[in-house]
Amino acid sequence: MSSNRFPGAKVYWHQGSLHDWNERQVHVMSHVLHYGSSVFEGIRAYETERGPAIFRLKEHVERLFHSARFLKMKVPYSYEEIFETCRLILRENRVKSAYIRPNLFFGYGNLGITPSACPVELTVACWEWGAYLGEDAIRNGIHALLIPQKRIHWSQVDASVKVGGLYVQSNVFATQTRNLGYNEAIFLNLEERISEGPGENLILVKDGVLHTNDRFESILEGVTRTSILELARDRGHEVRVAPIEIQDLFDADEAFFTGTAAEVTPICRVTDSRDAEKSQSDWPIYQIGAGKPGPITREMGDLYQRVVRGLEPQYDHWLTYAYDSAEEAREALYAEAFAK
Numbered sequence: 001m002s003s004n005r006f007p008g009a010k011v012y013w014h015q016g017s018l019h020d021w022n023e024r025q026v027h028v029m030s031h032v033l034h035y036g037s038s039v040f041e042g043i044r045a046y047e048t049e050r051g052p053a054i055f056r057l058k059e060h061v062e063r064l065f066h067s068a069r070f071l072k073m074k075v076p077y078s079y080e081e082i083f084e085t086c087r088l089i090l091r092e093n094r095v096k097s098a099y100i101r102p103n104l105f106f107g108y109g110n111l112g113i114t115p116s117a118c119p120v121e122l123t124v125a126c127w128e129w130g131a132y133l134g135e136d137a138i139r140n141g142i143h144a145l146l147i148p149q150k151r152i153h154w155s156q157v158d159a160s161v162k163v164g165g166l167y168v169q170s171n172v173f174a175t176q177t178r179n180l181g182y183n184e185a186i187f188l189n190l191e192e193r194i195s196e197g198p199g200e201n202l203i204l205v206k207d208g209v210l211h212t213n214d215r216f217e218s219i220l221e222g223v224t225r226t227s228i229l230e231l232a233r234d235r236g237h238e239v240r241v242a243p244i245e246i247q248d249l250f251d252a253d254e255a256f257f258t259g260t261a262a263e264v265t266p267i268c269r270v271t272d273s274r275d276a277e278k279s280q281s282d283w284p285i286y287q288i289g290a291g292k293p294g295p296i297t298r299e300m301g302d303l304y305q306r307v308v309r310g311l312e313p314q315y316d317h318w319l320t321y322a323y324d325s326a327e328e329a330r331e332a333l334y335a336e337a338f339a340k
């Protein structure tokens with residue numbers, strides 16, 4: 001599961017300079033620590049023949065600025081500077097693949113709810129991070145828990161922003177779900193339909209058609225979701241974007257989560273915990289399809305893994321390489337192996 005301790009890396013970037021990973025330098029009275037006033041991105045870079053390639057960096061940096069606008073943050077860096085810092089942090093850490101975390105936050109200045117005197121600070125870190133829900137989850141699928149909690153409605157807070165404070169709901173119910181022995185939670189929305197996971201979107205397959213919902217069902221329309229839908233269409237699959245009823249999930253032939261962290265994670269069983277009167281042992285368990293990762297889930301998961309590794313040239317425009325050339329990458333990352 002995802003309880004592995006933080007592996008860390010060599011350095012992280014903060015306000016224009018690199019710092020040893022173990023150096024701590026944010027004031028305890030920083031606004032963000034009290035009110036969750038941050039916006040962030042989760043990005044992955046994968047090992048390719050040309051060194052690490054960042055998947056859809058442009059879309060992630062654009063979403064970071066979109067989230068910052070929501071928090072009325074004046075970002076003290078340009079789009080290009082953040083884009084280049086994501087490349088830089090991979091090179092500085094000499095990693096072949098990594099998860100990258102840019103985080104913009106209100107720092108130390110005042111502690112009223114409105115951060116009027118707080119500077120906006122940026123950190124960019126990366127570290128080697130395997131499968132979010134575990135390798136076994138990707139290979140064999142997971143057991144998800146449908147929970148009664150409703151996602152914050154899109155009409156209350158724009159669901160397309162990644163604001164630190166909004167992740168409290170994900171944190172609390174993902175933790176509770178794991179404590180009950182399930183791999184991941186599935187939230188409902190206020191309309192009592194399927195919304196999303198704490199950090200993942202949900203896609204169903206029924207009679208060969210891929211089904212997913214959109215932002216008006218109170219989901220964050222993830223970069224991975226959008227990519228999978230495009231890949232599916234390119235492979236000749238029909239895709240339908242429409243609300244997902246609870247019964248649609250139970251009746252699906254296949255289901256999977258998508259997300260930068262979770263990648264494509266098959267869902268093989270769902271337990272329905274909505275009935276507060278029932279004890280856990282009486283919660284109904286639904287097997288999804290054959291109870292193992294289905295053929296379209298496999299196809300999309302395998303294709304995604306090839307695309308992010310630069311093995312499908314048609315999608316090369318989705319990749320941003322950390323090094324300017326393959327030679328530079330080879331020298332930095334594989335020099336020792338070559339010297340042997």
Ligand SMILES: Cc1ncc(COP(=O)(O)O)c(C=O)c1O
Pocket residue numbers: 042196197198199200201219220221222223224225258259260261
């Ligand atoms: C709430 C939520 N939904 C969905 C996703 C999936 O988004 P993406 O594919 O852009 O990582 C994430 C992850 O960022 C998330 O936090």
